Structure formats: structure tokens, C-alpha cells
Amino acid sequence: MATIPTYTLNDGSTLPAIGFGTYPLKGKDGIAAIAGAIEAGYRLLDTAVNYENETEVGEAIRRAGVDRSELRVASKLPGRHHGYADAIASVEGSLERLGLDYLDLHLIHWPNPSVGRYPDAWRALVALREQGLVRSIGVSNFTEEHLRRILDDSGVTPVVNQIELHPYFPQVRMRAVNEELAIRTESWSPLGKRQAPFTEAPIVAAAEKYGVTPGQVILRWQIELGSIPIPKSATPERQRQNLDVFGFSLTEAEVDAITGLGRADGRLFGGDPDTHEEQ
Ligand SMILES: NC(=O)c1ccc[n+]([C@@H]2O[C@H](COP(=O)([O-])OP(=O)(O)OC[C@H]3O[C@@H](n4cnc5c(N)ncnc54)[C@H](OP(=O)(O)O)[C@@H]3O)[C@@H](O)[C@H]2O)c1
Numbered sequence: 224m225a226t227i228p229t230y231t232l233n234d235g236s237t238l239p240a241i242g243f244g245t246y247p248l249k250g251k252d253g254i255a256a257i258a259g260a261i262e263a264g265y266r267l268l269d270t271a272v273n274y275e276n277e278t279e280v281g282e283a284i285r286r287a288g289v290d291r292s293e294l295r296v297a298s299k300l301p302g303r304h305h306g307y308a309d310a311i312a313s314v315e316g317s318l319e320r321l322g323l324d325y326l327d328l329h330l331i332h333w334p335n336p337s338v339g340r341y342p343d344a345w346r347a348l349v350a351l352r353e354q355g356l357v358r359s360i361g362v363s364n365f366t367e368e369h370l371r372r373i374l375d376d377s378g379v380t381p382v383v384n385q386i387e388l389h390p391y392f393p394q395v396r397m398r399a400v401n402e403e404l405a406i407r408t409e410s411w412s413p414l415g416k417r418q419a420p421f422t423e424a425p426i427v428a429a430a431e432k433y434g435v436t437p438g439q440v441i442l443r444w445q446i447e448l449g450s451i452p453i454p455k456s457a458t459p460e461r462q463r464q465n466l467d468v469f470g471f472s473l474t475e476a477e478v479d480a481i482t483g484l485g486r487a488d489g490r491l492f493g494g495d496p497d498t499h500e501e502q
Contacts, residue, residue, distance in 0.1 A: 300331050
């Protein structure tokens with residue numbers, strides 16, 4: 224399998240071009256699946272306080288036995304912890320559950336704009352980064368308005384904005400905004416989860432041409448866009464397959480045809496960042 228490239232982020236740190244999503248992996252089976260993913264070669268792990276599996280992620284890291292410095296462990300601050308002091312305590316709780324002394328990346332999970340405390344949460348993450356408890360800080364589900372608000376407020380740019388992004392919801396506008404602000408896009412539900420477009424013509428055609436699976440075509444499309452996909456799979460074979468997307472590439476026309484699958488109702492269960500509130 225080809226090696227996984229890395230991106231250098233706007234704070235000088237690095238992330239691999241693909242990661243592993245851990246929701247909803249929990250319990251004994253969850254630990255086994257996450258440890259298996261690390262053994263298969265994933266080096267970026269995506270968890271969140273709200274996934275209630277940080278303990279399992281920590282256990283899987285110890286079980287897999289890969290050197291801590293090789294891993295990028297990312298978690299997320301829930302909406303109910305947006306107050307400055309709450310956010311500090313929340314990250315300390317994440318570290319305790321993970322059994323780690325630092326996080327590589329911590330994200331504000333949702334902006335929850337009607338509550339409007341995400342700028343306080345961001346100031347807390349900036350302070351935690353200065354203390355070294357969190358190496359890099361970012362956001363998730365932020366619109367341009369939310370991004371500009373924290374930038375104006377703090378002068379600190381998030382390293383990533385993790386957004387819903389898959390062929391039915393290709394996020395052309397938000398990808399351009401992130402790029403303009405030097406923020407790396409990360410894709411959640413990168414395969415499309417329940418709406419996975421595995422049988423769409425441009426995906427099937429590319430899969431046949433390159434001798435890969437439709438899932439690999441979608442993940443390669445993510446790589447061509449420059450976004451970091453974090454596919455979740457509990458299945459060892461799919462975990463390996465999803466990682467094996469660096470031995471072929473798509474043409475610009477193939478990328479455009481897949482992006483062209485985007486549709487107005489393409490958004491999944493997450494909802495609109497302006498109206499959806501995540502607790
Ligand atoms: N920031 C946010 O608000 C947010 C929201 C949602 C998710 N996330 C993150 O994003 C991660 C991934 O998103 P997701 O789990 O919603 O969606 P996803 O990774 O696009 O899809 C996961 C589903 O696809 C299946 N699958 C995986 N690889 C496959 C393959 N090669 N062929 C066919 N099916 C395949 C998995 O089944 P098996 O497990 O049975 O293989 C699972 O049912 C989550 O785990 C979480 O870390 C973040």
C-alpha cells in the first residue's frame with residue numbers, strides 16, 4: 224500500500240491526508256475496531272466528548288502499541304461546555320478519559336449560534352494550546368460568519384474546519400471559504416453514510432476503470448479535493464480498503480463529475496449549522 228501523505232497546517236503541525244472516524248464505536252467491540260484501525264495504518268483518530276467513547280479510544284491506543292508521537296488524536300468540545308471555564312474543564316476531562324497528557328487537535332463540535340458562546344469556547348482553546356494541553360485547535364460545522372467572528376475576536380485561525388462533505392453534499396462554497404482563510408477542510412460522513420452514492424454512474428465508472436471499489440473512488444475524490452476524510456468502519460477489510468487510496472488518482476473530469484452529484488437535499492442528519500444546536 225502506498226504511504227499516506229501529510230499536510231502541514233497553518234500552525235506548522237501536520238495531519239495525515241486521511242483519518243479514522245470512531246463514532247459510534249464503543250465497548251469491547253469498539254476498542255477492538257479502533258485498535259484494528261491503528262494496526263491497519265490509520266494515524267489520525269477522530270473522537271468527541273459526545274461520542275462517549277474517549278475511554279475506548281485511549282484503550283485502543285494502548286492496545287495497538289504504536290508510539291504516541293506517531294498518532295494524531297482529535298476530540299471535540301460539546302455545546303454544553305462552551306463557557307470559558309467549562310471548556311477548560313471539558314478538555315481536562317477528555318484527557319483523563321483518553322489517558323493522555325495532550326491532545327493533538329481539539330475542535331469546537333458545533334457553533335450553536337443561538338447560544339452565541341462559541342467565541343468564549345475558542346478563547347479557552349487558545350489558552351489550552353498555550354498551556355500545551357492541546358497542540359492544535361480547530362472547529363467543526365462553522366460557516367463563514369462563525370469563522371470570521373472568532374478570527375476577528377482572537378486573531379487565531381483554526382487549523383481545520385470539519386464539515387459534512389460527500390458527493391451529495393460537496394460543499395463547494397465552504398471549501399472555498401476554508402481555503403481562502405488557510406483552514407484545512409476535514410470531511411465528516413465522507414462516504415455519505417446512509418445515502419452513500421455507491422451506485423452513481425461516475426463513481427461506478429471510475430471504480431471499474433481503476434479496479435477499485437466505489438468507496439475507494441469516493442475517498443480518492445476527497446483526497447483530490449484536498450479535504451481530509453475520516454471514514455468510519457468496524458469491518459477490518461473495509462478499514463484497509465478505505466486507507467488504500469493513494470495508489471491511483473482521478474482526472475479533473477472525473478472529480479468534477481462526482482462533485483456534480485451534489486444536490487439541494489444532500490445534507491444528512493447533522494442539520495444546518497445556523498439552526499442546528501448540538502448539546
Ligand atoms: N463533526 C461532526 O459533527 C460529525 C458528524 C458526524 C460524524 N462525524 C465523524 O465522521 C466520522 C465518519 O462519519 P460517518 O460514520 O457518519 O460516515 P461514513 O464514514 O461516511 O460512513 C460510515 C458507514 O459506511 C460504512 N462503510 C465504511 N467503509 C465502507 C466501504 N468501503 N464500503 C461500504 N460501506 C462502508 C460503515 O459500515 P461498517 O462500519 O459496517 O463498515 C458505516 O456504516 C464519524 O465516525 C465521526 O468521527 C463528525
